[in-house]
Amino acid sequence: xxxxxxxxxxxxxxxxxxxxxxxxxxxxxxAQRYLGAGDYQTAAKLFEQLGGYQESTEYALYAAGLxxxxxxxxxxxxRSFRQVEPFQNSGRYLTYLNAASKAAEDxxxxxxxxxxxxxxxxxxxxxxxxxxxxxxxxxxARAQAFMDAGQWEEAQAILxxxxxxARAQELSRQCRDGLSQEAYDGAxxxxxxxxxxxxxxxxxxxxxTLDAQARVLxxxxxxxxxxERDYAAVSLSTAEELMSRYASLGNYLESPERxxxxxxxxxxxxxxxxxADRLPYVVFGSYPVGESGQPQPLQWQVLGVEGDxxxxxxxxxxxxxxxxxxxxxxxxxxxxxxxAANLALPDQEQLSVLDDLxxxxxxxxxxxxVRHHSDGRAWWxxxxxxxxxxxxxxxxxxxxxxxxxxxxTEAVGIRPLLYLNLSRYALTQGSGSPEDPFR
Numbered sequence: 001x002x003x004x005x006x007x008x009x010x011x012x013x014x015x016x017x018x019x020x021x022x023x024x025x026x027x028x029x030x031a032q033r034y035l036g037a038g039d040y041q042t043a044a045k046l047f048e049q050l051g052g053y054q055e056s057t058e059y060a061l062y063a064a065g066l067x068x069x070x071x072x073x074x075x076x077x078x079r080s081f082r083q084v085e086p087f088q089n090s091g092r093y094l095t096y097l098n099a100a101s102k103a104a105e106d107x108x109x110x111x112x113x114x115x116x117x118x119x120x121x122x123x124x125x126x127x128x129x130x131x132x133x134x135x136x137x138x139x140x141a142r143a144q145a146f147m148d149a150g151q152w153e154e155a156q157a158i159l160x161x162x163x164x165x166a167r168a169q170e171l172s173r174q175c176r177d178g179l180s181q182e183a184y185d186g187a188x189x190x191x192x193x194x195x196x197x198x199x200x201x202x203x204x205x206x207x208x209t210l211d212a213q214a215r216v217l218x219x220x221x222x223x224x225x226x227x228e229r230d231y232a233a234v235s236l237s238t239a240e241e242l243m244s245r246y247a248s249l250g251n252y253l254e255s256p257e258r259x260x261x262x263x264x265x266x267x268x269x270x271x272x273x274x275x276a277d278r279l280p281y282v283v284f285g286s287y288p289v290g291e292s293g294q295p296q297p298l299q300w301q302v303l304g305v306e307g308d309x310x311x312x313x314x315x316x317x318x319x320x321x322x323x324x325x326x327x328x329x330x331x332x333x334x335x336x337x338x339x340a341a342n343l344a345l346p347d348q349e350q351l352s353v354l355d356d357l358x359x360x361x362x363x364x365x366x367x368x369x370v371r372h373h374s375d376g377r378a379w380w381x382x383x384x385x386x387x388x389x390x391x392x393x394x395x396x397x398x399x400x401x402x403x404x405x406x407x408x409t410e411a412v413g414i415r416p417l418l419y420l421n422l423s424r425y426a427l428t429q430g431s432g433s434p435e436d437p438f439r
Contacts, residue, residue, distance in 0.1 A: 024053045031059065040067035058087045065093065071237035075098070092121050097125065108135055136162055143171055152178040164228050180209045187215065189390040196222040197248065220252050231258060235423040236273065236308040239266035268427040272438050279353065280383040280432025283439045284420065286332040287339065288364040295332040299437055300418060301348050308423040313346055313354075317361040317378040317413035320370035323391060324407070326381045340425035345383035346417040348392065348400060359415055370413045372396060380413035 010263065032045035040063045047060035065080030078097050083091040099114035108131050115128035139158050145156035156175045162168035187202030200219035206212035227245045232240055243262045249255040272280060280302050286295035300312035317328060329343060351357060361370050361378035372378040373396040384392040390404030393412060405412065430438035 003108045005204050008422050024050060024316065030055060035063055058084045058260065062088055062090060065090065074378045076101040092118055096122060096124065103131055106138065116181050136165060140167055140171065146176065147171065147175060152182065169303060180206060180281055184210050185213065191219060220249055224249055224252055224255065236266060236269055236379060240270055260340055265426040266426065268429065268438055270431065272302065272310065272427060273422065275432050276302055281437035282312055284312065285337055289362045291363045291367045293364060310420045310422055311350060312418040312420055314415050317360065317370060317380050317415045318360050318419065320368040320411045320412040321414060322408050322410050323381060329414055329416050336425060340421040342419040345381050346415045347383040350417065357394050361413055365413060369411050371411045378413040380415040
């Protein structure tokens with residue numbers, strides 16, 4: 001080594017002092033030999049002393065880059081190669097350095113691509129192969145990190161790529177256990193918050209995991225107890241949801257019987273409520289219709305439903321009389337009907353849903369002397385009280401007499417309004433049309 005250094009110094013001295021007889025070409029070739037022998041430091045110094053002779057400047061930087069790479073100074077090597085690129089293999093060395101940087105950053109796929117692009121340059125094939133062998137190890141480490149953070153699904157997505165690795169199979173089992181425990185804890189939290197329907201669905205989804213089946217029974221029991229409490233105070237507003245709960249319980253205890261009973265009581269009523277904006281028809285109660293005075297079933301039109309109560313307007317003028325008679329009309333009702341019905345007179349606001357207020361009188365009402373037009377359309381009372389104390393009335397042509405009539409005026413038609421409590425009375429058939437009214 002001392003001999004090489006001494007020789008190098010002599011060569012440098014000769015070049016600088018101009019005391020040697022050797023030509024620049026001789027020294028240029030000598031530098032090339034040092035470069036080929038891997039003595040990059042000496043080669044760099046010799047090329048630097050040759051100045052601009054031939055490609056000495058480029059070789060000086062190139063050799064300096066190789067020496068920096070040899071000694072581990074990758075940043076200096078990178079700067080040197082960039083100054084002379086694409087001289088000699090400077091471009092390949094830069095690609096190699098970039099590949100090494102990507103590998104150090106754990107960007108393994110990018111590093112492999114760069115090493116592969118270099119072919120057999122340096123140890124690129126070995127580096128690419130070594131990195132490929134690292135990919136599963138890296139991915140399993142990433143999966144483990146996700147698992148440690150409780151991100152089971154993200155971990156499982158990675159592990160699915162390695163179905164044949166024993167370690168991946170073990171981690172997948174742990175992921176499944178983690179997901180099951182997470183789902184179980186979520187279901188238990190729903191149960192603790194009293195969200196039994198949601199908890200039931202969550203526990204059922206767990207199958208035989210942990211004690212999920214026992215918790216399913218606990219959920220059913222809690223849902224049933226709550227349903228039984230609600231059943232005791234059921235109304236039209238709560239019936240649909242309650243039927244759904246009993247249906248979800250299947251054959252649990254008396255759930256089927258409760259569901260059947262609620263369906264009989266409320267199915268048609270719920271259809272009526274849902275069709276209220278279409279103004280369907282209902283048959284309810286009886287009153288004399290023909291001249292014989294024998295009570296017959298009455299047809300009504302639904303004006304709307306509020307809460308559990310439907311407002312029904314008679315489709316005919318049923319009788320005649322003064323206001324006191326109109327507000328005390330005695331329908332023929334069964335005990336069940338009477339418990340659910342309340343009669344009144346309609347007001348203008350309630351009638352706003354109708355396009356036509358004309359109404360024909362029954363033969364019975366005509367026989368009682370109701371005021372009417374020659375075609376059978378009658379005058380009838382409204383409940384609206386005017387500032388004068390008189391009551392509004394609908395003329396035979398469907399317009400409202402705003403001046404009203406005195407309460408004692410006789411022979412005005414009676415077209416009653418009936419409030420029907422749909423929680424107390426069960427309609428059981430019909431489609432709501434005039435030809436097939438609800439009954």
